[in-house]
Amino acid sequence: MPLNRPTICVLGCGTMGIAIIRGTLDSIAGATSGQSDSSQSSQLVSEQEEQEDLLRPGGFIACVSHKDSAAKLSKTLGDQVKVLHGAAGNVQGVSEADVVLLCTKPQIAKAVLSAPGIREALKDKLLVSICAGVTIEQLQSWTTPTTIVIRAMPNTPCKIREGMTVLSCGPNTDIQSMAFTTKIFSTLGRCRTLDEKHLDAVTALAGSGPAFACVMLEALADGGVMMGLPRDVATELAAQVLQGAARMVLTTGAHPAAIKDSVTTPGGCTIAGLLTMEDGRIRSTLARTIQEATTVASTLGRDKK
Numbered sequence: 001m002p003l004n005r006p007t008i009c010v011l012g013c014g015t016m017g018i019a020i021i022r023g024t025l026d027s028i029a030g031a032t033s034g035q036s037d038s039s040q041s042s043q044l045v046s047e048q049e050e051q052e053d054l055l056r057p058g059g060f061i062a063c064v065s066h067k068d069s070a071a072k073l074s075k076t077l078g079d080q081v082k083v084l085h086g087a088a089g090n091v092q093g094v095s096e097a098d099v100v101l102l103c104t105k106p107q108i109a110k111a112v113l114s115a116p117g118i119r120e121a122l123k124d125k126l127l128v129s130i131c132a133g134v135t136i137e138q139l140q141s142w143t144t145p146t147t148i149v150i151r152a153m154p155n156t157p158c159k160i161r162e163g164m165t166v167l168s169c170g171p172n173t174d175i176q177s178m179a180f181t182t183k184i185f186s187t188l189g190r191c192r193t194l195d196e197k198h199l200d201a202v203t204a205l206a207g208s209g210p211a212f213a214c215v216m217l218e219a220l221a222d223g224g225v226m227m228g229l230p231r232d233v234a235t236e237l238a239a240q241v242l243q244g245a246a247r248m249v250l251t252t253g254a255h256p257a258a259i260k261d262s263v264t265t266p267g268g269c270t271i272a273g274l275l276t277m278e279d280g281r282i283r284s285t286l287a288r289t290i291q292e293a294t295t296v297a298s299t300l301g302r303d304k305k
C-alpha cells in the first residue's frame with residue numbers, strides 16, 4: 001500500500017494516543033528546525049531521506065468519546081490536530097485518514113470497529129492497534145480482508161521519545177505499511193518486531209513496565225528520605241541512578257550482573273544492601289510481577305462472560 005505523507009487517525013486519544021501524537025509532533029518539529037539550519041546542504045538530501053520524508057505523517061485526527069474530553073484534547077494538542085468526538089466523529093476520522101491507530105481500551109475495540117460506517121471506511125487502509133490482548137486475528141475479523149492489520153505495543157515514555165515499542169505483522173502486512181509503522185515508533189524511541197506469540201509478555205514487561213519501574217524508583221527514594229535526604233533530591237538521585245544503570249546496559253551491552261559486581265566492593269555497603277534485597281525476594285517478586293501481568297494481558301481482548 002503506498003503511503004505518502006499519510007493522515008493518521010488516532011481512534012481513542014487518551015494517555016497513549018496523546019503520547020504518540022505528542023512524541024511524533026516533537027520529532028517532526030525537531031527535524032524541521034534541523035533542516036532550516038543547514039539550508040546549503042539541503043540540496044544534497046539523498047533519495048533515501050526523501051523516501052523517509054514521505055513516511056512522515058501528513059496530519060493527525062484525534063477521536064474521543066465525549067465532547068468535554070474533545071475540548072480538553074484540543075487545548076492539549078493545539079491546532080495541528082483535528083479533534084472529533086462521538087460515533088459520527090469516529091466515522092469521519094477513519095474516512096478522512098490513510099492510517100488508523102486504534103488506542104481505545106481493549107474491552108471496547110470490537111464495538112468501536114463494528115460501529116456503523118467504520119468497517120467500510122477501513123477498507124484498503126492500515127490499522128495499527130495498540131490494544132493489549134486484542135489479537136491480529138480478532139482485528140482482522142472485525143474489519144475487512146483488505147484492511148492491513150499491525151499490532152503494536154508501545155509504552156508511555158513514547159511521549160518524550162524514550163519509548164519501547166514491539167510490532168507484530170498480520171498475514172497481509174506489506175513492506176510499505178511495516179516501514180511506515182516502524183518509522184513512526186522508531187522516532188518515539190526503540191522499536192523492534194517480534195512474533196505475535198510474544199506480545200502478552202511484551203505488554204507486561206514494556207507496556208506496563210514504566211509503572212513497575214516507578215514503584216522501584218519511589219521505593220529507592222523513600223529509603224533516601226528515611227535516611228534524611230530531602231524528597232526532591234532523593235527522587236532525582238533514584239531516577240538518574242535507574243537511567244544511568246539502564247543506559248550502561250543498553251550502550252555497552254554489559255550484562256547487568258557484571259555492572260552489579262563492579263559496584264560491589266568486598267565487605268562494603270553494596271553487598272550489605274544486596275543481601276537485604278535478596279532476603280526480601282526482590283528478584284522473584286519482580287519476575288512474578290511480569291508473569292502475572294502477562295497472564296492478565298492475555299485475557300484483556302476476550303469478551304467478558
Ligand SMILES: NC(=O)C1=CN([C@@H]2O[C@H](COP(=O)(O)OP(=O)(O)OC[C@H]3O[C@@H](n4cnc5c(N)ncnc54)[C@H](OP(=O)(O)O)[C@@H]3O)[C@@H](O)[C@H]2O)C=CC1
Pocket residue numbers: 011012013014015016017063064065066067069070086090103104105106108112130131132153154155156207208
Ligand atoms: N496506558 C499505557 O501505558 C498503555 C496502554 N496501552 C493500550 O492503549 C490503549 C489505551 O490505553 P490508555 O491510553 O491508557 O486509555 P485512556 O483511557 O487514557 O484513553 C482511552 C481513550 O479512548 C476514548 N474512547 C472511549 N470510548 C471511545 C469510543 N467509543 N470511540 C472513540 N474513542 C473512545 C476515550 O475518550 P473519552 O475520554 O472521551 O472517554 C479516551 O480518550 C489500551 O488498549 C491499552 O491496552 C498500550 C500500551 C501502554
Ligand SMILES: O=C(O)[C@@H]1CCC=N1
Pocket residue numbers: 132203207208
Ligand atoms: O494496564 C494496561 O492494561 C495497559 C496495557 C499496558 C499498559 N497499560
